[in-house]
Amino acid sequence: MTSLTYALERLGIGSQPNAVWIGGSGAVGSGDELRSRSPIDGSVLATFASATSADVPAVLTASIEAFRTWRTVPGPQRGEFVRRVGNRFREFKDDLASVISWEAGKITQEALGEVQEVIDICDFAVGLSRQLHGLTITSERPQHRLSEQWHPLGPVGVITAFNFPMAVWAWNAALAWVCGDPVVWKPSEKTPLCAIACQAIVAGVLKEMPNVPPGVSTLIVGGRDVGESLSVAPELPLISATGSTAMGRAVAESVATRLGRSLLELGGNNGMIVAPSADLDLTIRAIVFSAVGTCGQRCTTLRRLIVHESLADDVVKRLRSIYDRLPIGNPLEQGTLIGPLIDEQASSAMHLALIRAKVEGGRVHGGERLQEGVPSGGVYVRPALVEIPTGDGIVQQETFAPILYVLRYKTFEEAIAIHNDVPQGLASSIMTSDMREAERFCAAAGSDCGIVNVNVGPSGAEIGGAFGGEKATGGGRESGSDSWKAYMRRATNTINYSTELPLAQGIRFDI
Numbered sequence: 001m002t003s004l005t006y007a008l009e010r011l012g013i014g015s016q017p018n019a020v021w022i023g024g025s026g027a028v029g030s031g032d033e034l035r036s037r038s039p040i041d042g043s044v045l046a047t048f049a050s051a052t053s054a055d056v057p058a059v060l061t062a063s064i065e066a067f068r069t070w071r072t073v074p075g076p077q078r079g080e081f082v083r084r085v086g087n088r089f090r091e092f093k094d095d096l097a098s099v100i101s102w103e104a105g106k107i108t109q110e111a112l113g114e115v116q117e118v119i120d121i122c123d124f125a126v127g128l129s130r131q132l133h134g135l136t137i138t139s140e141r142p143q144h145r146l147s148e149q150w151h152p153l154g155p156v157g158v159i160t161a162f163n164f165p166m167a168v169w170a171w172n173a174a175l176a177w178v179c180g181d182p183v184v185w186k187p188s189e190k191t192p193l194c195a196i197a198c199q200a201i202v203a204g205v206l207k208e209m210p211n212v213p214p215g216v217s218t219l220i221v222g223g224r225d226v227g228e229s230l231s232v233a234p235e236l237p238l239i240s241a242t243g244s245t246a247m248g249r250a251v252a253e254s255v256a257t258r259l260g261r262s263l264l265e266l267g268g269n270n271g272m273i274v275a276p277s278a279d280l281d282l283t284i285r286a287i288v289f290s291a292v293g294t295c296g297q298r299c300t301t302l303r304r305l306i307v308h309e310s311l312a313d314d315v316v317k318r319l320r321s322i323y324d325r326l327p328i329g330n331p332l333e334q335g336t337l338i339g340p341l342i343d344e345q346a347s348s349a350m351h352l353a354l355i356r357a358k359v360e361g362g363r364v365h366g367g368e369r370l371q372e373g374v375p376s377g378g379v380y381v382r383p384a385l386v387e388i389p390t391g392d393g394i395v396q397q398e399t400f401a402p403i404l405y406v407l408r409y410k411t412f413e414e415a416i417a418i419h420n421d422v423p424q425g426l427a428s429s430i431m432t433s434d435m436r437e438a439e440r441f442c443a444a445a446g447s448d449c450g451i452v453n454v455n456v457g458p459s460g461a462e463i464g465g466a467f468g469g470e471k472a473t474g475g476g477r478e479s480g481s482d483s484w485k486a487y488m489r490r491a492t493n494t495i496n497y498s499t500e501l502p503l504a505q506g507i508r509f510d511i
């Protein structure tokens with residue numbers, strides 16, 4: 001992995017970057033100083049004058065102006081722009097991964113995986129740029145043609161979380177661009193350098209393609225007030241927001257008041273059922289990757305293990321022995337599997353959740369703060385396993401940290417009921433060799449989540465499928481399949497090529 005200084009130099013980013021970007025042109029933000037700190041050791045990576053809501057009108061004007069031309073550019077030419085963005089991500093893959101590791105604390109493998117996800121979604125979007133198709137529908141009237149067209153929607157506001165500081169933007173931006181929409185990005189205030197690095201990549205492509213209006217890609221690095229200003233802006237027909245359920249609720253209300261569209265990707269509380277016929281070796285590996293990967297800071301992190309009572313003791317014993325020797329520490333060092341939590345706030349949330357779990361009868365294994373063998377200045381914890389008798393209390397909440405609650409079940413019906421009995425509905429999985437159980441889990445009365453897996457953990461989705469969840473997860477779908485439809489408006493066309501004027505439903509209206 002390249003060093004951060006070298007990576008930033010290659011990407012053309014200085015130590016005091018601008019917070020407001022229209023294509024390749026940067027401007028100083030009008031707000032207070034914002035520091036990007038590394039969760040690895042607390043060091044300051046960059047300082048900015050943060051943007052505020054006062055800086056929002058400039059990016060909105062640029063994106064509206066860009067939309068006027070971008071919407072008329074043929075889809076495959078918009079795809080060429082995205083193809084070049086993807087290629088530059090390939091070229092700078094190591095540098096970008098280094099920025100992710102330093103600013104979000106991901107281990108090298110996961111940081112590289114995130115950049116790969118950006119490349120994958122760009123490839124997907126390039127293909128899509130030739131396939132934005134509508135239906136032709138049989139008309140009830142003679143010599144009439146009834147069909148659908150999909151048109152660009154307008155500038156899209158994209159608000160993102162810290163834990164996937166590049167991929168979530170790319171899921172939105174690559175699709176929005178091929179659909180003919182400019183993007184206004186408000187990244188997490190915890191990972192501004194990652195966003196500036198992505199903007200620098202796009203700026204390089206804009207230089208190569210002078211006919212693309214710079215306002216197709218704007219970036220505004222600021223706090224919650226900037227997100228709120230975007231949510232109320234009528235210039236943005238779609239707000240795609242990724243983050244906590246509390247944030248999504250606030251955004252949804254603001255967007256609904258102005259009758260805009262929102263695409264919400266919010267918190268998860270993901271479960272796995274381990275049935276008696278499960279292949280236990282495979283199951284244990286799936287549990288550990290899903291529960292402790294990214295230090296429990298994925299929206300799809302496994303948080304609830306629902307194990308058949310006949311296996312529970314064995315599963316807990318095997319997990320405890322693995323948890324005791326997990327390599328935790330500097331995410332840049334080879335062999336480390338678990339890096340730091342993002343900040344002190346995450347550590348206190350974990351601590352408080354474990355206290356509450358104990359009060360509710362939970363037996364907690366692990367979960368302690370580590371001081372030795374880890375870089376000082378960062379927040380490092382041992383992932384926690386909590387055997388808990390009931391799913392009613394703390395288990396209902398998403399604590400964004402590596403806590404895995406273990407619940408026991410007797411019957412398959414009970415397992416499904418426990419599984420679905422949380423407010424969130426993002427990702428789910430079942431480990432079983434019983435085909436009937438697997439199919440029942442995937443069927444209408446099975447898992448109520450947006451992602452339903454069999455013999456694979458809940459985390460680590462591919463970009464080809466639609467990604468998102470139900471209930472308090474917000475109902476949005478991003479990335480693959482037909483998620484692109486969220487970024488376009490549909491026009492239904494009726495074309496009469498006859499010399500008569502027959503009315504639908506056989507209505508007669510003679511004049």
Ligand code: NAD
Nearest residue numbers: 160161162187188227228243244247250265266267268299
């Ligand atoms: P967060 O909710 O604290 O912040 C997310 C973003 O929303 C940030 O950019 C923040 O500045 C902005 N924001 C906060 N309040 C706002 C408001 N009222 N109006 C507009 N913008 C506002 O989330 P986080 O701590 O950065 O990320 C962790 C959360 O994100 C977890 O709940 C996780 O499950 C969720 N997440 C979900 C998905 C998904 O696809 N479902 C993906 C990644 C993360």
